[in-house]
Amino acid sequence: MLCAVPNFVSFATLFIKMAKTKFTKETYLNWYEQMLLMRRFEEKAAQLYGQQKIKGFCHLYIGQEAVVAGTLSATRKDDRHITAYRDHAHAIALGIPSREVMAELYGKVTGCSKGKGGSMHMFSKEHNFFGGHGIVGGQIPLGAGIALADQYRGGDQVTICSFGDGAARQGALHETFNMAMLWKLPVIFICENNGYAMGTSVERTTNAPDMSIIGKGYDMPSFVVDGMHPETVHEAIAEAAERARKGEGPTYLDVRTYRYRGHSMSDPAKYRTKEEVEEYKKKDPIEVVKATILKQKFAAEAWFDEVEAKIEGIVAEAVEFSENSPYPDGSELYTDVYAEPNYPYITE
Amino acid sequence: MRVIQFREALREAMTEEMKRDEQIFLMGEEVAEYNGAYKVSQGMLDEFGPKRIIDTPIAELGFAGIAVGAAMNGLRPIVEFMTFNFSLVAIDQVINAAAKMYQMSGGQFNIPMVFRGPTGSAGQLGAQHSQAFENWYANCPGLKVVVPSNPADAKGLLKSAIRDNDPVIFMESEQMYGDKGEVPEEEYLIPIGKAAVKREGTDVTIVSFGKIMKVALATAEALAAEGISCEVIDLMTVRPIDYDTIIQSVQKTNRLVIVEEAWPLASISTEISYMVQKKAFDYLDAPIHRICTADAPLGYAPTFVQEFLPNVERTTKAIKAVLYKA
Ligand SMILES: Cc1ncc(C[n+]2csc(CCOP(=O)(O)OP(=O)(O)O)c2C)c(N)n1
Ligand SMILES: [Mg+2]
Numbered sequence: 005m006l007c008a009v010p011n012f013v014s015f016a017t018l019f020i021k022m023a024k025t026k027f028t029k030e031t032y033l034n035w036y037e038q039m040l041l042m043r044r045f046e047e048k049a050a051q052l053y054g055q056q057k058i059k060g061f062c063h064l065y066i067g068q069e070a071v072v073a074g075t076l077s078a079t080r081k082d083d084r085h086i087t088a089y090r091d092h093a094h095a096i097a098l099g100i101p102s103r104e105v106m107a108e109l110y111g112k113v114t115g116c117s118k119g120k121g122g123s124m125h126m127f128s129k130e131h132n133f134f135g136g137h138g139i140v141g142g143q144i145p146l147g148a149g150i151a152l153a154d155q156y157r158g159g160d161q162v163t164i165c166s167f168g169d170g171a172a173r174q175g176a177l178h179e180t181f182n183m184a185m186l187w188k189l190p191v192i193f194i195c196e197n198n199g200y201a202m203g204t205s206v207e208r209t210t211n212a213p214d215m216s217i218i219g220k221g222y223d224m225p226s227f228v229v230d231g232m233h234p235e236t237v238h239e240a241i242a243e244a245a246e247r248a249r250k251g252e253g254p255t256y257l258d259v260r261t262y263r264y265r266g267h268s269m270s271d272p273a274k275y276r277t278k279e280e281v282e283e284y285k286k287k288d289p290i291e292v293v294k295a296t297i298l299k300q301k302f303a304a305e306a307w308f309d310e311v312e313a314k315i316e317g318i319v320a321e322a323v324e325f326s327e328n329s330p331y332p333d334g335s336e337l338y339t340d341v342y343a344e345p346n347y348p349y350i351t352e
Numbered sequence: 353m354r355v356i357q358f359r360e361a362l363r364e365a366m367t368e369e370m371k372r373d374e375q376i377f378l379m380g381e382e383v384a385e386y387n388g389a390y391k392v393s394q395g396m397l398d399e400f401g402p403k404r405i406i407d408t409p410i411a412e413l414g415f416a417g418i419a420v421g422a423a424m425n426g427l428r429p430i431v432e433f434m435t436f437n438f439s440l441v442a443i444d445q446v447i448n449a450a451a452k453m454y455q456m457s458g459g460q461f462n463i464p465m466v467f468r469g470p471t472g473s474a475g476q477l478g479a480q481h482s483q484a485f486e487n488w489y490a491n492c493p494g495l496k497v498v499v500p501s502n503p504a505d506a507k508g509l510l511k512s513a514i515r516d517n518d519p520v521i522f523m524e525s526e527q528m529y530g531d532k533g534e535v536p537e538e539e540y541l542i543p544i545g546k547a548a549v550k551r552e553g554t555d556v557t558i559v560s561f562g563k564i565m566k567v568a569l570a571t572a573e574a575l576a577a578e579g580i581s582c583e584v585i586d587l588m589t590v591r592p593i594d595y596d597t598i599i600q601s602v603q604k605t606n607r608l609v610i611v612e613e614a615w616p617l618a619s620i621s622t623e624i625s626y627m628v629q630k631k632a633f634d635y636l637d638a639p640i641h642r643i644c645t646a647d648a649p650l651g652y653a654p655t656f657v658q659e660f661l662p663n664v665e666r667t668t669k670a671i672k673a674v675l676y677k678a
Pocket of ligand 1: 168198202410434441
């Protein structure tokens with residue numbers, strides 16, 4: 005007879021770690037500014053969506069900001085990033101000017117994808133942002149491929165490939181994890197585990213709700229990370245990046261986070277309780293970082309007022325810029341489809 | 353007659369068939385507890401329970417294949433794709449399994465199932481969420497492809513699709529789910545593979561299907577005011593295509609315009625144009641015109657949506673061209 009194997013195997017490496025590193029004043033102030041910009045930018049976007057200045061699907065990152073903040077402080081400027089459609093915060097934090105991200109939401113020609121992508125498809129080659137992608141899980145193999153190119157050229161860049169808990173159920177993930185480990189690709193897979201894929205909780209998609217185990221079948225180093233704190237995210241990413249740069253291959257991070265808003269603007273989110281949302285809001289990464297800054301006396305209240313005012317200005321300017329920018333001409337449908345300049349489109 | 357929404361008509365079709373036949377079940381993302389991403393399956397979990405209304409993870413390839421397997425073993429699955437854009441993740445199981453099984457097995461395993469969901473663009477959703485795949489699936493022998501344009505047709509056709517013993521691709525539209533129309537209370541079926549003349553006319557034939565039928569009918573209405581009489585045919589099924597109905601109409605009007613949301617190369621209109629020139633060449637008084645979408649992915653900006661889609665203006669121009677009226 006076979007021994008009973010528990011469904012849920014816990015690994016020593018899987019416990020949520022508390023940050024041990026001492027982060028500098030600059031890091032904390034940066035995190036705060038960066039996260040507040042993401043938050044205020046998206047609050048504005050939500051408002052503009054309500055006014056139908058922004059159309060289509062619009063997925064907000066509000067609540068998850070610490071994941072991007074902690075990732076960016078732990079990576080280099082030449083590292084690569086790719087994510088899904090919940091991509092506004094990534095774009096802004098990577099340094100794409102807020103006005104260009106806002107203009108993209110408006111569908112204006114001055115947007116970072118020339119108004120061709122919209123909310124779900126922010127891109128910037130200059131900022132090593134390989135985009136927001138709309139087919140769930142589609143970016144997972146792409147992320148590994150970006151890493152393959154760096155490995156191929158002998159570079160030491162790392163690719164940060166983000167996806168949701170729902171995306172982890174795509175076959176693409178499992179095929180990619182296997183090859184990424186086989187070839188020791190310099191990629192960090194981040195599952196931004198916000199507990200839900202649209203209206204479906206993680207528990208309802210699987211017999212094995214511990215998301216951290218999905219890399220284990222491929223012997224991929226795997227860790228659970230507290231995603232409500234940039235400190236813990238930073239540490240996990242820094243370690244993973246070091247492994248990748250040394251040629252030791254990919255890491256999988258099950259980053260526990262939460263989105264405060266619905267899946268997209270049209271989702272009333274009736275599948276979860278108010279209490280659950282409030283519980284997470286109590287751990288709000290922006291508030292927690294602010295408390296740390298005050299406690300450590302890195303800054304006083306006046307500084308927060310200044311930051312708030314500065315960000316208000318940036319967001320207002322982004323809106324004004326977008327309002328005043330033109331839409332791309334309809335004929336631009338026929339540009340950027342082929343790299344070849346004289347492609348013979350069928351026009352009748 | 354009572355008036356109901358397109359989504360309600362679809363729900364009635366599934367509900368009635370599921371009551372009639374225990375072997376039918378519905379599976380897909382958010383179909384059960386969330387009551388459907390577009391509320392087509394609202395209330396069905398309550399009525400039929402989780403055994404027959406099944407929420408899946410986001411795993412199209414897996415659940416499409418699981419459904420095909422279940423069909424091989426005697427069940428009659430209905431698979432909902434949240435949109436057909438995501439069916440591309442599953443297309444291997446649709447084309448390589450569902451469409452081939454009957455022949456490969458020498459007629460032993462037929463696949464009585466339906467893959468349904470919205471197709472086509474639905475506003476400013478960007479290139480990955482704005483694709484029409486009717487002609488892609490219609491290209492594949494072994495499949496039937498149904499594309500209704502109003503609630504009454506949707507109900508009668510979906511019931512036929514569920515009862516069909518072959519795999520049927522059933523394509524809807526986010527932009528039609530809220531459409532209201534008269535739907536009979538009593539049971540009825542509409543046969544797959546039959547087109548319908550939705551408006552009679554004498555000067556020119558307009559052929560269309562699905563959501564774009566609205567453009568065809570609106571154009572016909574507008575041109576009636578100018579004294580141009582358009583006959584409008586709704587294909588309703590794009591595999592098999594009811595060539596006879598089209599050809600009969602062309603024999604009467606001698607002119608044909610096809611309007612379709614699809615990229616032009618190898619579209620349904622391309623196929624119809626071939627067949628009509630082959631079978632009714634001597635009846636044509638002008639070259640056939642087609643209005644397709646732009647030959648490009650549909651980007652996000654509103655100007656692109658405007659440029660991309662067939663509309664009344666473009667269709668009017670095509671009709672005047674085949675009538676040699678400037
Ligand atoms: C292949 C595919 N199937 C379905 C969808 C529709 N869809 C968009 S987002 C989403 C939920 C994804 O959830 P998760 O991966 O957890 O990411 P989150 O939205 O929570 O960030 C679904 C089902 C899609 N875009 N692509
Ligand atoms: Mg999620």
